[in-house]
Amino acid sequence: MTITTRMKSLAFGTSLGLFATLGAANAQETIKLGLSIPLSGAGAIWGKGSEFMCKKAAQEIAQAGGVKVEGKTYNFECLAYDNKYNAAEGTRVAQTLLNRDGVKFIAGSLGTAPVQALQSLSERQGVVMFTTAWGSSIKGPKFPLTFTQMNTAFEIIPPLIRYIHGLHPEAKSVAMLNPNDATGRETEGVSKKVWTDTGVKILSSDFYERGTTEFQPIAARIASLKPEVVDLASLPPADAGVVLRELDVLGWKGVKVIAVGTGVDGLKATGGNAIEGVYMGAAVIFDGPTATSQQKAINDEARGVLGESLNSIQIGFYDSVYAIKAAMEKAQSIDPKKVGAVLADVSFTSFYGNKVDFYGTGTYGARQQMRLPVSISQVQDGKLVEKSRIVPEGN
């Protein structure tokens, strides 16, 4: 073998190796999906479950062959930071995700205040953001890259309150309680209007600080007003459970509502038997006839990790990953602006088992809301029972 032949062989081998390496690199290319979620405090169970569901979807997509864009294959990696459900930590998380980690897709963000902090950067930097935040002020044509991954107060509260009013027409007064932050304020506005429209008198509408540990004074105030309905609209399960327990001690009996109530386990942990009869608007039932085998399997796995069943907040973090995948494949691009531009037009198979698209022009002025079913459920004998399921219509 001459030197020239050897050189050619070496060059060929090196080129082959380089191509092989590049090919392998392409196959393993990873797109980071950022998560701004509470991983501590009363809302931690939502955050931990959300991270679990994001990772689950990413794992399923990887096992199914990844995301195919222009002949390349991409996989997702979920990157979660604790926003502690407040604006200050939300700002820190936003800067870490976008400026330090270079994330271009937010697969989920929880809590209106931290989400607003994140959105102030994401829209400016052309980053696609999914959120569970309830505020109508974060959606619309002004925020083309923001999408909602679960039903919000605007989708849940009107049918929920009307349903409860239909069952309890004798209930003519309500006392409301919400956390004193953007989530609570937005929720209170919607609840107040719907209760008033249905002819129920609002006796009080109070706010408390997140992180509060003593709910006795709050319960004493509510009980003294003798409301026929208590609406703990957007309270986290642990807080809502304590309020209901303290109300029970004080002898209050009436209709209990938690619009954002997402499940029975977290509520029962602090509320005990006092949670009996609670109506919820954001819970998902896995032991009913509508649950699929895939849902049950993932829920069983989640119960092992989290200690409680999945809820609609956490499921939103699964659906958003599939929505991003569908949009990337439709746009044939991983450029967040191109992906964001087609997101409103994609449909994908949701965790709920059906095809889901985006709507919301009537409420928000843009199709940025996933069309998800609204499930109205009630705690009966310590278990959740689905009372009604409504699939929203319109554009």
Added chain:
Amino acid sequence: MQTTIQLILTSLQIGAVYILFSLGLTLIFGVMRIVNFAHGHLFAVSALVVAYTVPWLASGGIPVLPAYLLSVLAGVSVAMALGFLMYIFGFRGFRRDMVGSFILSIGLVLLLDGILLKTFGGAVRPVPEILPGTVTILGAAVTVQRFALCVAAVVITGVLYLALTRTKLGKALRAVSIDHEAAMMQGIPYNRMALAGFMIASALAALAGALIAPVTIVSPVIGADYLIKGFIAVIVGGLGSVPGAILGGLFVAAIETFGAFYFDPSSASIGIFLLVIVVLLVRPKGLLGHG
């Protein structure tokens, strides 16, 4: 009238925990002249250990009450061990150094926050009902658990007060608190007194955490809310004053209860901070402060 009695009882129930918490803070300040921001973590550790061990022991067939008492022992032991480590490897080198101890305790807060979250997770831990039922006092309803908590808090506070006024150790601690150099000249070992004061404070925080665990939301961040209220109580009552800590704890609880009832919970929180501002303007040393 019944409403007033209910509100007074609620204030006493909430105040009982604030008192135990603030007694520890004031004791540490009195003896060592430091402010320990990591005090809430001792409280949290104890509550978390109780929240984990009660269900575990109960599932092993031990009745709930003995399981709880064993868990209290475990929680207090773990929290005191943590307090000992904090003192030996940290605060011992920063006695009577307000700035140094401030920076150290903030660092400890961040470190312990991370460790607790990693160890226990961020989720809320339920504790089974230990003493079921409700009692009626002058027409006002109180759970047996809360009532037991109040009784325990009164007993602990009484024992501490007697110990500080009647025993040799208590008198030595008070002497060090008033003038540590004069106390040393009288032969009182300051180093040992500082450790004793820190450990008693740790035990108080741990007991408060273990007692409140069955009636509240137990999570790694539980100490933060109590730390703020405890600090406000000692500032209002007077840093270093035991009667002041008791008075301050009751004041904070009363404002929280009556404010939330007659206005709303957020206004009550504002009211508590307004109280601090007024006390600091009118009586900067606190209501019963002397140093």
